[in-house]
Structures are given as C-alpha cells and as structure tokens.
Amino acid sequence: MEKITERRGWYLNDAAFDWLYPERIQQLSRQHWTPLSIARRAAQFLVSGNGTRILDIGSGVGKFCLTAAHYFPEASFCGIEQRRELYHFAMAAREATGAQNVDFIHGNFTQIDLEEYDHFYFYNAFFENLASEGHIDKQIAYSTSLYTYYSRYLSRALDNKPSGTRLVTFHSLEDEVPPSYQLVDASVDFMLKMWIKR
Numbered sequence: 001m002e003k004i005t006e007r008r009g010w011y012l013n014d015a016a017f018d019w020l021y022p023e024r025i026q027q028l029s030r031q032h033w034t035p036l037s038i039a040r041r042a043a044q045f046l047v048s049g050n051g052t053r054i055l056d057i058g059s060g061v062g063k064f065c066l067t068a069a070h071y072f073p074e075a076s077f078c079g080i081e082q083r084r085e086l087y088h089f090a091m092a093a094r095e096a097t098g099a100q101n102v103d104f105i106h107g108n109f110t111q112i113d114l115e116e117y118d119h120f121y122f123y124n125a126f127f128e129n130l131a132s133e134g135h136i137d138k139q140i141a142y143s144t145s146l147y148t149y150y151s152r153y154l155s156r157a158l159d160n161k162p163s164g165t166r167l168v169t170f171h172s173l174e175d176e177v178p179p180s181y182q183l184v185d186a187s188v189d190f191m192l193k194m195w196i197k198r
C-alpha cells in the first residue's frame with residue numbers, strides 16, 4: 001500500500017517528480033526538462049492508439065517519457081540520450097517509479113533506426129550547439145555545424161515517415177520540422193506545437 005502511494009506521489013507536481021534525481025539534476029529541471037503538464041499534453045496528442053511507439057529525441061533524465069508512460073499505459077515510450085550520465089539517471093528513475101512501458105537508449109539519435117517509432121517528441125535538443133550559456137555540462141563539444149547537421153538529419157528522417165506521423169516540438173526553432181508537416185495546434189505562448197505529416 002505504501003509503495004502505491006509513493007508511486008502516485010512522483011506525479012503530483014514538478015518538484016515532487018524532480019526528487020527522483022540528485023540535487024544538481026533537479027537544478028537543471030526548469031531550463032532543460034519538460035514540465036509534467038507539458039509532457040502530459042504532448043503525449044495526449046502523440047498517443048494515437050494502443051501500442052503506439054513514441055520516441056523522445058534527446059531524452060535527458062527521462063522526464064517526458066516517464067510522465068507520458070504514467071498517463072498513457074496503452075502506448076510505449078522510448079528515449080534516446082547522448083549523455084551516459086543522464087541515461088543512467090533515467091534508468092534509475094524508471095526503476096524507482098516502476099514504469100513498465102518505457103525504455104531508454106544511450107547514444108546519438110543518428111545511430112538508431114527512426115523507422116521503429118510511430119511518433120516523435122522533440123524538446124529543442126540541438127539548441128545547446130548554438131547557446132552561449134546554460135549548458136547541461138561541459139562533457140561534449142558544441143558547434144553550429146553540429147546544430148545544422150542534426151537538424152537536417154532529423155528533418156530528412158521525419159520527411160521519410162508515412163503520412164499521419166505526429167510530432168510535438170517544445171521551444172523549437174523548427175529547423176528540424178520538414179515542410180511536409182502541418183501545424184495543427186499550438187499553445188503555451190506558441191512554444192508547444194503539434195504537427196502531423198500530410
């Protein structure tokens with residue numbers, strides 16, 4: 001009984017959820033991890049039926065995937081994250097919450113087959129290559145050319161997906177959104193956008 005109460009408690013609010021992580025990771029939350037309310041709205045749009053497979057491109061410590069998986073047990077969520085440390089925090093949080101329908105992969109999104117997923121979530125993952133401050137850490141090299149490379153790579157991959165593919169972007173410059181995707185909804189001061197491939 002205590003365990004069930006504890007599990008539900010993680011999703012009460014952002015501060016409660018962020019207790020899944022060490023203090024340094026909690027402090028990054030406001031700028032780098034998706035708030036619970038946004039994750040829930042985004043997932044509601046992305047989940048189009050039972051067994052839908054959704055990928056978070058640049059999943060950080062797993063906040064989007066875990067929240068989405070909690071509210072939509074009929075779908076499966078996967079996150080790909082380039083930073084090993086963040087991947088480990090995501091796996092630890094999965095264990096702590098007992099989530100069944102979520103998985104995480106450590107690696108660069110360019111190394112996995114995007115064909116295995118139906119719909120996509122993207123929280124401005126490549127912007128760190130353009131930013132002059134506020135980086136998650138100093139472990140990786142940033143460059144404008146990497147930003148361009150990743151954005152074009154993702155845009156091409158999304159363009160190759162079938163009609164009806166759904167995409168949610170949060171705080172995006174939209175360089176990764178191909179013209180074949182139609183904007184169908186926007187909220188949170190136009191920072192949260194829902195797209196469907198024509």
Ligand SMILES: C[S@@+](CC[C@H](N)C(=O)[O-])C[C@H]1O[C@@H](n2cnc3c(N)ncnc32)[C@H](O)[C@@H]1O
Nearest residue numbers: 033034058059060063064081082108109123125
């Ligand atoms: C703004 S955070 C969002 C985290 C998570 N999606 C969320 O909403 O809580 C973006 C993450 O993308 C990761 N990232 C950036 N470029 C990546 C790439 N090429 N492949 C995999 N992960 C990447 C960063 O390491 C960072 O953890």
